[in-house]
Amino acid sequence: MKILRLHRVEYFVNDVEEAEANFSKLLNTKFIDHREQTRPFGSLSLMNIDLGTELVAPVPGGVLDPVLAANGQGILTIVYEVEDINETRDYLLENGFEILNDAVIPVAGGEVYHQISLTASEQTANIVITYLQITQG
Numbered sequence: 001m002k003i004l005r006l007h008r009v010e011y012f013v014n015d016v017e018e019a020e021a022n023f024s025k026l027l028n029t030k031f032i033d034h035r036e037q038t039r040p041f042g043s044l045s046l047m048n049i050d051l052g053t054e055l056v057a058p059v060p061g062g063v064l065d066p067v068l069a070a071n072g073q074g075i076l077t078i079v080y081e082v083e084d085i086n087e088t089r090d091y092l093l094e095n096g097f098e099i100l101n102d103a104v105i106p107v108a109g110g111e112v113y114h115q116i117s118l119t120a121s122e123q124t125a126n127i128v129i130t131y132l133q134i135t136q137g
Contacts, residue, residue: 001091002083007132008052012068012076016044016057027051037107054079077117077128085114085133092116092131097123110137 013019020031031046031053038045042062047054056076058064082088092099098119105113117130 001088004081007079007081010054010076019055077130079130
């Protein structure tokens with residue numbers, strides 16, 4: 001497994017629009033709306049890839065609602081870009097990590113994100129860690 005770089009930190013928020021207003025001022029930047037791309041996966045997302053920042057709120061009544069209710073707002077996941085997602089998956093499984101999610105997500109600009117997220121556990125300091133390979137659609 002070869003990690004290329006830290007790609008982004010995802011902040012888990014109650015309300016993505018309120019968070020956008022606050023983080024736009026805090027970071028003096030704008031976010032790109034990815035809600036329609038992420039809605040099928042249970043989240044509403046706004047991103048600023050240049051800053052490595054994503055704001056994520058659960059779709060009301062979706063699978064992430066209980067996670068927000070249980071854990072509150074904070075860091076949802078830290079995302080690392082990798083050279084080869086298949087090699088990364090094999091490495092993680094061989095080393096006893098539990099995969100929470102394995103998804104292919106088309107994003108704006110024609111890129112496709114293939115992401116593997118690990119279950120938060122003592123092995124990951126109780127943070128969801130995500131690995132990402134970016135390809136063109």
